[in-house]
Amino acid sequence: QKEVEQNSGPLSVPEGAIASLNCTYSDRGSQSFFWYRQYSGKSPELIMFIYSNGDKEDGRFTAQLNKASQYVSLLIRDSQPSDSATYLCAVNTGFQKLVFGTGTRLLVSP
Amino acid sequence: DAGITQSPRYKITETGRQVTLMCHQTWSHSYMFWYRQDLGHGLRLIYYSAAADITDKGEVPDGYVVSRSKTENFPLTLESATRSQTSVYFCASKPVNTEAFFGQGTRLTVV
Numbered sequence: 001q002k003e004v005e006q007n008s009g010p011l012s013v014p015e016g017a018i019a020s021l022n023c024t025y026s027d028r029g030s031q032s033f034f035w036y037r038q039y040s041g042k043s044p045e046l047i048m049f050i051y052s053n054g055d056k057e058d059g060r061f062t063a064q065l066n067k068a069s070q071y072v073s074l075l076i077r078d079s080q081p082s083d084s085a086t087y088l089c090a091v092n093t094g095f096q097k098l099v100f101g102t103g104t105r106l107l108v109s110p
Numbered sequence: 111d112a113g114i115t116q117s118p119r120y121k122i123t124e125t126g127r128q129v130t131l132m133c134h135q136t137w138s139h140s141y142m143f144w145y146r147q148d149l150g151h152g153l154r155l156i157y158y159s160a161a162a163d164i165t166d167k168g169e170v171p172d173g174y175v176v177s178r179s180k181t182e183n184f185p186l187t188l189e190s191a192t193r194s195q196t197s198v199y200f201c202a203s204k205p206v207n208t209e210a211f212f213g214q215g216t217r218l219t220v221v
Binding site: 006008031032034043044045046049051088090092095096097098099100101102103 | 141143145150151152153154155158160166168169200202204206207208209210212213214215
């Protein structure tokens with residue numbers, strides 16, 4: 001079992017819709033969770049981080065964390081074509097080891 | 111310039127040769143990481159370091175060596191390059207309990 005799992009996609013949504021990206025992790029000692037966006041040929045860049053159970057909102061983005069279910073999600077509201085990218089879930093394990101999922105490719109069609 | 115830089119950006123090397131990828135950060139972050147990124151595999155952790163002279167293996171360490179004599183530098187060496195090590199390599203650094211910051215990446219081709 002991989003430490004962090006994501007559906008590779010692609011996830012296709014029309015412009016203006018809500019995109020929902022999901023991630024599960026195996027280490028119950030994990031303390032912090034991150035969503036990165038990566039455009040083709042570029043480095044990953046941070047979108048959001050979340051440490052506590054519940055929702056955290058930042059503009060069009062909402063991160064959701066459920067530690068009991070070991071589940072993290074990212075919602076993108078009013079999706080734009082410029083949101084088309086690969087979204088990487090990352091988990092900071094108990095030893096500060098940062099582990100990534102394989103990423104979900106999001107395609108937003110105009 | 112402040113930040114994290116990798117060199118070289120592009121490298122072509124022959125099978126069996128030793129090659130070193132450089133990573134330098136100016137923030138004095140404690141933690142540094144090396145990842146490789148291949149299609150279908152996402153970012154896979156090769157090695158990471160919690161401080162100078164403290165390193166540990168990640169998911170795919172075989173064929174790689176790291177060192178960290180200074181906080182700001184974390185070079186990655188392929189002792190005898192193989193074609194399977196053709197990949198994009200990313201270095202990252204982070205303080206405790208916050209996000210990681212990535213370098214621009216090094217595209218390595220082993221022929």
